[in-house]
Amino acid sequence: MKIGDRYFEPFIEASEIQFAIQQLAEQIYADYSDQCPVFVGVLNGSILFLADLLKHYKGDCELSFIKVKSYEGTNSTNHITESLAFDDSLQGRSIILVEDIVDTGNTIVYLKEAAKKKNIHHVKIATLFLKPEVYQKAVKLDYVGIRIPNKFIVGCGLDYDGLGRNSSEVFVLKE
Numbered sequence: 339m340k341i342g343d344r345y346f347e348p349f350i351e352a353s354e355i356q357f358a359i360q361q362l363a364e365q366i367y368a369d370y371s372d373q374c375p376v377f378v379g380v381l382n383g384s385i386l387f388l389a390d391l392l393k394h395y396k397g398d399c400e401l402s403f404i405k406v407k408s409y410e411g412t413n414s415t416n417h418i419t420e421s422l423a424f425d426d427s428l429q430g431r432s433i434i435l436v437e438d439i440v441d442t443g444n445t446i447v448y449l450k451e452a453a454k455k456k457n458i459h460h461v462k463i464a465t466l467f468l469k470p471e472v473y474q475k476a477v478k479l480d481y482v483g484i485r486i487p488n489k490f491i492v493g494c495g496l497d498y499d500g501l502g503r504n505s506s507e508v509f510v511l512k513e
């Protein structure tokens with residue numbers, strides 16, 4: 339399958355992804371059933387995961403967004419651009435940062451620091467995908483859906499140069 343100028347092949351089926359999301363929703367609810375957490379989606383990539391996660395989440399919750407970007411093509415620029423900040427109303431709240439993927443961890447480290455500066459009371463992290471071979475940061479990842487090898491993936495919110503987010507299954511770059 340061609341996305342932009344690169345070729346990709348099927349990697350993770352939609353049913354496996356949906357099962358993982360349902361499990362995550364249950365794990366989070368087990369920890370927050372007596373609270374009203376704010377799910378904070380990290381735009382753009384988290385949007386599909388977040389929508390499915392919320393549909394499976396049984397408790398009271400609220401929703402907010404932050405927007406950061408660091409990837410160009412298939413590589414991290416190692417520079418994070420923030421175009422939507424944490425909302426001031428999150429001060430003192432317990433939030434769950436919702437990411438589509440944690441790779442180098444640069445984004446999550448940046449977001450934890452930004453949340454601290456905004457006096458957000460308590461921050462947990464939920465990510466649909468994790469590349470354990472790459473992630474070496476000290477920040478604890480509280481809820482992890484599917485662990486994948488160090489390969490570039492697209493679909494389920496993840497893009498290649500803006501394309502491919504709108505697929506319910508995940509594709510991997512053909513090397």
Ligand SMILES: O=P(O)(O)OC[C@H]1O[C@H](OP(=O)(O)OP(=O)(O)O)[C@H](O)[C@@H]1O
Pocket residue numbers: 380381382383384406407408409414437438439440441442443444445446496497
């Ligand atoms: O762990 P890291 O190496 O920091 O990579 C993870 C980040 O990369 C992707 O965002 P991207 O910069 O591609 O922006 P997008 O969400 O708009 O696609 C993804 O959504 C994560 O936020």
Ligand SMILES: Nc1nc2[nH]cnc2c(=O)[nH]1
Pocket residue numbers: 409439440441442489490491492493496497498
């Ligand atoms: N689309 C996409 N974005 C990423 N950001 C960090 N890792 C990845 C990846 O494997 N695919």
